Amino acid sequence: MEIDAVRSSYRRWAPVYDATFGAITGVGRRRAVEHINRRSGSVLEVGVGTGLSLPNYRSHLKVTGVDYSAEMLAKARERVMDQGLDHVVGLREMDARALDFPDGTFDTVVAMYLVSVVPEPEKVVAEMARVCRPGGEVVVLNHFARDEGTVARLERGLAPFADKIGWHSDFSMERVLGCRALEVVEKRTAPPFGLFTLLRFEKRAHADA
Incomplete structure (x- = not known):
């Protein structure tokens, strides 16, 4: 997807995102944040959207x-103000x-539900690795294309409409696994119905992205 298509798509999605896709992905978001809550320090959420996950951080x-x-972002800022989320130190x-x-x-x-909606996802993952400290974690929660079956055929059928629906239905997991600075430490399915995958990476101490 081109960056202008991303901006246009999410301008359309912004008024209804929370009640539609946000509702579908709520459990997965909470589980990802539950893991992050066991960690400490600073967190960067790339693709924060309307801020659905922000109240769940400790x-x-x-x-x-x-x-x-x-x-x-305007909706995310409203959420932070309305709920008094003092742990959110910046939205940019x-x-x-x-x-x-x-x-x-x-x-x-x-990055939750992001890498299949952005142009050049490999650059996005490399940037996530760059701004993470050595020994820190990069967490990616996303839908990845299946190789076979009815769902795989549906994903391929929707692929030409990526600019309209706002995401790549046939997005391959391999596109986020090539960053040399990151080592996969966990891979598990996420709800609903195991349609999504949670990947946890550790930033290597001595590796270039």
């Missing part, structure tokens, strides 16, 4: 969120392919 964490959609409009943070800024970097 107060001992310092959470920053970035997103390319101004409309989504930003292209995930060029994160405006120094190397090794965050203890944990997470």
Whole structure:
């Protein structure tokens, strides 16, 4: 997807996102954040959207969120203000392919339901690795294409409409596994119905992205 298509798609999605896709992905988001809550320090959520996950982070964490959609971020800021989420220390409009943070800024970097909706996802993962400290964690929660079966055929059928629906239905997991700075430490299915996958990576101490 081109970046302008992403912006246009999420401008359309912003008013109804929470009640539609947000509702479908709620359990998966909570489980990802439950893991992050067992960690400490600073967290960067890439593709924070309307901030659906922000209330679930525990107060001992310092959470920053970035997103390319101004409309989504406006809703996230409203959520932070309305719910008094003091652990959220910043929400910024930003292209995930060029994160405006120094190397090794965050203890944990997470992207939920993002990598199949952005152009150049390999660059996004490399940037997530760059801004994560050595020994820290990168967490990716996403739908990945299946190799066979009815669902796989449906994914391939929807693929030409990526710019309209806002995500790549036939997105391959291999596209997020090539960053040399990251080592996979966990891979497990996530609800609903195991349609999504949670990947946990550790940032290697001495490796280039």
